Amino acid sequence: MSTSEEPAPAGVVHRHIPPASLARLTIYLRALGALLADGVERVSSDELAEAAGVNSPKLRKDLSYLGSYGTRGVGYEVSYLSDQISAALGLTRNWRVAIVGAGHLGKALAGYPGFGSRGFEVVALLDADQMVIGQEVGWLRVSPVKDLEGVVQRTRANMAVLSVPADVAQELCDRLIESGITSILSFAPVVLQVPDHVQLRKVDMATELQILAYHAQRAQASEIAAKARARLGT
Amino acid sequence: MSTSEEPAPAGVVHRHIPPASLARLTIYLRALGALLADGVERVSSDELAEAAGVNSPKLRKDLSYLGSYGTRGVGYEVSYLSDQISAALGLTRNWRVAIVGAGHLGKALAGYPGFGSRGFEVVALLDADQMVIGQEVGWLRVSPVKDLEGVVQRTRANMAVLSVPADVAQELCDRLIESGITSILSFAPVVLQVPDHVQLRKVDMATELQILAYHAQRAQASEIAAKARARLGT
DNA sequence: TGCTGTGAAAGCGTTCACAGCG
DNA sequence: CGCTGTGAACGCTTTCACAGCA
Structure with missing residues (x-):
């Protein structure tokens, strides 16, 4: 298990964690953190699955992509498993995040x-608005987005968050990539075009709400249908 | 095509749109809106797929879950297709959204x-902080979260967004459900327990960043491996 | 005996090639 | 002839039952 595909450079590089598992591993990590804070030392897959809101075979399968870190008949040691997941996700490195757009969302x-915590540090906060530039937000001062390239270089940012209006998102995305950023999380409600070597993830609140609306509408519709059927039945 | 499972009460209820398609349909809808704003009247599946960042067979398959709204040899009429998707997603109803938590995120x-636009109206904004209660945000005044039940009832909210700290999220989630809300979008970084009849969706920035970190780490690792190989090769 | 780790089967989602109309 | 609509094949996820250790 947990073989590397090449002679392996120093740290163990795991062979491909399926995307669906990857997303859940971050949830397990958070649940383990909570257990650790509570002073819990061991968990079974049932308990951890419960805390993470999944079923236990799924959890065990997910963990099996990383290796065998449990003890049969006993369970998992909380801090050890937490470390192993962190390592597999690349959270032992320190990620330096630049936030582009210092509106309410950027400030949030x-x-x-x-x-x-967890290996992420916000090293820059940028905005185009003269009223916002220079403001202090936590430990940071808002930098002018005009100087994006310089700020990225000086702060050695290696990740970026885009929290800007849709109409300027692509332009700023291009400039981030130009500056050497290859991991971007976008909150802008537009489809962004990026080259293959850049990892782009999107968070889209409009999409989320619309999906909720779809389910709510269906629930309502089938309720109405049920009532109609009941009326006809009696 | 597009049959309904029961005698069909008034509007056409489509038989189950796959979750993955559903998420993409919201993107198509946005792209169609942009085309509409530009005065474009017709699109081919190739063009729309390009705008939405997917390939065209996938787009056509997605649209086929709704029905056959295109013209072979020609393409789709932008406004008509837009209306059909809106209807299928339940965006013709008016959704009344209560936002719980008026920090930066809630305000954003x-x-x-x-x-x-698109059938969603924010009808309430609530917070626990005395300093925030009473503040005006856009057209709204922040209400005390203590009166959540009353506010939900008065405003006839039928959806809620949770933008509160993790430690109070479950409690407020329970109160929302108690108040009759059955669709909740949560930004709180915790696993929330809800009964089956409630639709809960989560947006989790920590998860998104960690997934980016994983890919970035892998890219780096394989780059290092490539360099090592190059050195050994020469 | 108890709980982990995992192959094998079932269920979904995506891709593809092409049939079907305008 | 062009572009849509779709069945069938493929690949990825999830589920399950149970083998494997402590």
């Missing part, structure tokens, strides 16, 4: 608690 | 532009 992100 | 959401 800059102040996000689970952000500073 | 309250002011979100693509929010007011």
